[in-house]
Amino acid sequence: MFKVINSKEIYKNKWMRLREDIIERANGVKGIYTVVEKNDFAVIIAIENGMLQLVTQYRHPIQERSLELPMGAWPEKPNANPLDLALGELQEETGYKANHIEKLGFQYVDNGASTVGAHIFYATDLEFVGKNLDEEEADLESCELSVKDFESKIVSGEVTDATTIAAFALAKLKGFV
Incomplete structure (x- = not known):
């Protein structure tokens, strides 16, 4: 220590x-x-009919768009319940309400340099209710891919976000995907 x-x-x-x-x-x-x-955030693996809900958005630090799982934090509510955060971020970014959601685990993002961690959730029984993007997310676009196509994009290097890959791997290893 x-x-x-x-x-x-x-x-x-x-x-x-x-x-x-x-x-x-x-x-x-x-x-x-x-x-x-940084405040912890929620990341959501949301699947309906074999299709995984994803988002793409411009990430300024790397100066390119990134294909990712829906995720986020609420800076104005740093102590938000992780479940509420997950449900809110899923609806905000994809427009889907999850009628079934469960927590899969927690992972630190970069424990060598940061305190931030990700609460990982698995969501199903999705119902489209409409997006509610923040102003700062104006360029965010939602999309869906089959699990197989998403895995191919990880292998090919098209998906580079470590949180997305680690959360998906946890869900897969636990038998949810």
Whole structure:
């Protein structure tokens, strides 16, 4: 375990906080550790009639569109119940209400640099009720693919979002997909 000698906030906005820790390792070696603090989010594997609900959106850090599972957080409600968050994000991004949803697990996204984690849900018995996109998601488009086609896109490198791949793998390994 590291001993924190000093910690200071470097930057903060509604989505994240960046802090810099001066640490001392167990062997006495001192160093610096930069940590990105973000609220946990929900990611949803939603399947109806063998079709997986997905979204594509422009991701500024990589400057390209990304094919992903529906996911998100509510910065204005950092302590939102993960189930409510999952149901809300699914409807917001795809227009579907899940009449059956269950939590599959939790995964840290980048535990070497960030506190953010993903609550992973599996949703079925979907009913289209209409999208409710945030202003910031104006370019988000929803689509659906068969599980087989989606897996092919992972293998070919067309799907590059690690959270999407890890959540899908968890669902598959647990026998949901």
